[in-house]
Amino acid sequence: MILGWEREVLKQxxxxxxxxxIQGVWRIGFACRFFLAVLLHSGTAFRRFGxxxxxxxxxxxxxxxxxxxSGLFVGMVLGLQGYETxxxxxxxxxxxxxxxLSLVRELGPVLAGLLFASRxxxxxxxxxxxxxxxxxxxxxxxxxxxxxxxxxxxRFWAGVISxxxxxxxxxxxxxxxxxxxxVRLIGxxxxxxxxxxxxxxxxxxxxxxGVIKSVVFGLAVTTIALFEGxxxxxxxxxxxxxxxxxxxxxxxxxxxxxxxxxxxMFRGLN
Amino acid sequence: xxxxTLVEIENAVFGYGARPVLKGVNLTAKRGQVxxxxxxxxxxxxxxxxxxxxxIKASQGTVRVAGExxxxxxxxxxxxxxxxxxxxxxxxxxxxxxSAFDNVAFQLRxxxxxxxxxxxxxxxxxxHAVGLRGAAHLMPAELSGGMxxxxxxxxxxxxxxxxxxxDEPFAGLDPISLGVTGNLIRRLTDTLGLTSLVVTHDxxxxxxxxxxxxxxxxxxxxxxxxxxxxxxxGLPYVHQFVHGESDGPVPFHYPARPYAxxxxxxxxxA
Numbered sequence: 001m002i003l004g005w006e007r008e009v010l011k012q013x014x015x016x017x018x019x020x021x022i023q024g025v026w027r028i029g030f031a032c033r034f035f036l037a038v039l040l041h042s043g044t045a046f047r048r049f050g051x052x053x054x055x056x057x058x059x060x061x062x063x064x065x066x067x068x069x070s071g072l073f074v075g076m077v078l079g080l081q082g083y084e085t086x087x088x089x090x091x092x093x094x095x096x097x098x099x100x101l102s103l104v105r106e107l108g109p110v111l112a113g114l115l116f117a118s119r120x121x122x123x124x125x126x127x128x129x130x131x132x133x134x135x136x137x138x139x140x141x142x143x144x145x146x147x148x149x150x151x152x153x154x155r156f157w158a159g160v161i162s163x164x165x166x167x168x169x170x171x172x173x174x175x176x177x178x179x180x181x182x183v184r185l186i187g188x189x190x191x192x193x194x195x196x197x198x199x200x201x202x203x204x205x206x207x208x209x210g211v212i213k214s215v216v217f218g219l220a221v222t223t224i225a226l227f228e229g230x231x232x233x234x235x236x237x238x239x240x241x242x243x244x245x246x247x248x249x250x251x252x253x254x255x256x257x258x259x260x261x262x263x264x265m266f267r268g269l270n
Numbered sequence: 271x272x273x274x275t276l277v278e279i280e281n282a283v284f285g286y287g288a289r290p291v292l293k294g295v296n297l298t299a300k301r302g303q304v305x306x307x308x309x310x311x312x313x314x315x316x317x318x319x320x321x322x323x324x325x326i327k328a329s330q331g332t333v334r335v336a337g338e339x340x341x342x343x344x345x346x347x348x349x350x351x352x353x354x355x356x357x358x359x360x361x362x363x364x365x366x367x368x369s370a371f372d373n374v375a376f377q378l379r380x381x382x383x384x385x386x387x388x389x390x391x392x393x394x395x396x397x398h399a400v401g402l403r404g405a406a407h408l409m410p411a412e413l414s415g416g417m418x419x420x421x422x423x424x425x426x427x428x429x430x431x432x433x434x435x436x437d438e439p440f441a442g443l444d445p446i447s448l449g450v451t452g453n454l455i456r457r458l459t460d461t462l463g464l465t466s467l468v469v470t471h472d473x474x475x476x477x478x479x480x481x482x483x484x485x486x487x488x489x490x491x492x493x494x495x496x497x498x499x500x501x502x503x504g505l506p507y508v509h510q511f512v513h514g515e516s517d518g519p520v521p522f523h524y525p526a527r528p529y530a531x532x533x534x535x536x537x538x539x540a
Contacts, residue, residue, distance in 0.1 A: 135363035142323055142357040144349035145380050 041149040051154040059120040060162030071170035075177025096197035099178030108171035113217035117250035121225035125246040128229025129239035163218025281331035293489035309486035356426030356434040362418040364410040371406040396424040416447025440472040
């Protein structure tokens with residue numbers, strides 16, 4: 001038998017669940033509308049491409065260090081671990097293939113996406129959130145300049161363009177790392193390393209799919225970062241909460257999207 | 271024909287959600303006047319500016335600026351009207367990623383096709399008018415509060431608007447900056463032929479420079495008149511406000527139950 005207070009607790013729990021779900025669905029709706037509004041206001045970002053290039057410097061160029069260094073280390077670890085596993089089966093000649101495929105198909109786009117979310121995404125949210133808090137966006141509105149077109153859209157396209165380039169650089173550095181460890185340090189045959197890689201990496205199946213993934217991750221992370229900043233309550237707590245949400249949500253979205261995209265892209269492969 | 275009245279608000283009603291802020295406000299500002307809107311914090315002064323700027327729409331009544339209703343215009347029309355308005359936000363709302371020069375040049379670059387040489391001359395003239403030509407290269411973080419407010423003023427008059435709105439221009443300024451800002455508002459209004467609407471609760475400073483004052487309290491215009499009339503007003507609310515008395519029609523204490531009850535000394539307490 002359910003007692004009075006138990007019924008109350010249960011009722012409260014269900015109400016909370018319902019509330020959170022409704023709030024969540026509303027936010028997804030707002031984010032989608034925001035995404036469409038940014039697309040509609042993208043004219044300025046292309047007409048005055050200088051604005052977009054300037055933002056590419058902040059989102060792309062300034063993320064280079066973390067992307068390149070991480071890529072190198074991930075590749076080096078792949079070289080070590082891959083060699084360790086492959087040599088058990090006498091297949092260490094396939095090290096180049098393993099390193100390259102892991103990077104261009106998965107690790108490049110995914111890890112670059114995660115790093116991009118924490119380096120550039122958080123910066124975008126904090127910047128837009130602070131612009132809102134200090135009334136800079138309102139000031140722009142009052143000057144008859146649409147902040148979506150002037151502030152948001154250039155950052156959006158800068159993120160979307162930068163992300164695949166960063167993922168490509170991540171993969172390239174990773175392959176270099178794998179080469180340094182596998183060939184230079186351990187002594188796998190250099191010719192075999194490169195020729196196996198060249199023979200087994202397919203442009204459409206592997207490289208192009210990796211690029212598609214990184215473009216999708218770029219879209220997702222940049223949209224989330226901009227939306228969170230634009231939607232942040234105009235207080236210190238509001239901006240800090242929005243920055244945290246950007247990193248958490250976009251990391252989860254990158255991983256979830258990666259699964260979905262991989263399922264579609266590689267389902268026919270053996 | 272140019273109408274003598276620039277801003278005309280008739281019986282404007284507005285509320286945030288269920289909370290009414292304006293309950294039927296009538297206000298008129300003639301061309302070339304400095305008009306102050308005074309009242310205690312949270313009485314709806316800034317809301318009035320937002321109505322005039324078209325950021326919000328009155329639920330009843332009319333708001334007309336130069337014969338147009340900001341709340342009724344579509345986005346293009348509203349932006350066209352806003353180009354003829356300038357707004358000075360409470361803390362300046364300067365774009366923090368741009369120098370003082372670029373802040374003032376912002377609207378000229380966004381809305382005109384003027385060559386960079388002409389923009390430079392215009393910007394230096396505006397900065398000279400507020401006494402900060404020498405600070406053109408400084409970033410907002412390098413400016414004091416008063417200087418930032420003056421750069422924001424130069425930015426607000428960059429396109430030679432017909433109306434400039436000031437949201438608490440005197441808040442947080444030292445006595446020298448206070449006098450400088452007050453004189454600037456008067457001088458710029460006279461020399462550029464603008465109309466200025468000043469939202470403030472700094473009675474002494476604003477009564478020195480204004481032509482007409484409106485007192486807002488509890489969502490309605492409680493009193494109005496010239497500076498001399500306001501100083502001489504016998505209305506208890508105006509008297510309390512002008513003389514800064516801590517108790518009067520606006521009570522010192524926030525409504526609460528009897529003090530003795532709260533301390534457990536009232537009747538019936540143990």
